[in-house]
Amino acid sequence: MASTSEVGNAKNVAHFSTLITYCQSYGTTYNPSNNAIKIPQLTTLLNTAQTDQNNVLTDEATETSARNARIVAFKDIKKLSTRLLAAVGAAGATAQQKANAKTINRKIQGSRAKIVPVPTPTPTPSPNPTPSPTNQKTTTPPGTITPIPTPTPTPSTPTSISVAQLSYDNLIQHIAAFIALLQTIPTYNPNETDLKIANLNTYMANLIATNQAEIVAHTKANNTRIARNKVLYTNITGLCDIGEESKDYIKSVYGSTAPEYKQVRKLKFTKKRI
Secondary structure (H helix, E strand, C coil): CCCHHHHHHHHHHHHHHHHHHHHHHCHHHCCCCCHHHCHHHHHHHHHHHHHHHHHHHHHHHHHHHHHHHHHHHHCCHHHHHHHHHHHHHHCCCCHHHHHHHHHHHHHHHCCCECCCCCCCCCCCCCCCCCCCCCCCCCCCCCCCCCCCCCCCCCCCCCCCECCCCCCHHHHHHHHHHHHHHHCCCCCCCCCCHHHCHHHHHHHHHHHHHHHHHHHHHHHHHHHHHHHHHHHHHCCCCCHHHHHHHHHHHHHHHHCCCCHHHHHHHCCCCCCCCC
């Protein structure tokens, strides 16, 4: 489903096209002195807007396709990471290598490290406790300011350590780290084809390629939207402002109650910030 914003862009272009049709129907009566709202200039602006709008639709379709391809490429990365972690354990890796594999897997899974408790300090008793005097009145000399004791800060306990580094770039880096770790384990030589290092490198190359393709497609679509929006919404020279100026001219020619103006009055041009 198209967004409300995109529907609004299409409506503005459609209304501008209808406006030109009305202007043409008025014949020689539509004869503005403002060059920007003459019919040839209106037609040129409409053609540019329609071309830019079509370019947006084309580039957005390409962007969607690239985004879907990236989703497919990355969809099994968590399962693969779980299998690699088990393969490391089965390959006779060292304790440190297993620990490193667990860390990488945790980042890929987006899970959290265990809570690290902060030990509560135990007060050390005084070696020679002095008994507190009872029923003894303490006096403060006149003019002495009694200092306010500074409260002892209570150490905070972190609730968790976040390792949810789940952007596509980070996932690629985590897989690269996993492959680098596997290469340091001489006994890592699984029979499973997809777990072999050569195939893992191919898998990672595909992740990089699909991620880059989505970035390129998104950038192109975004730049196309910017170009289209400038044509539609730039102050004074944009399609919306030009459309309103043309409507004002028709109102000045025929009057606010004339049927000619009522035709174009209903054509709304909704501006947005660019």
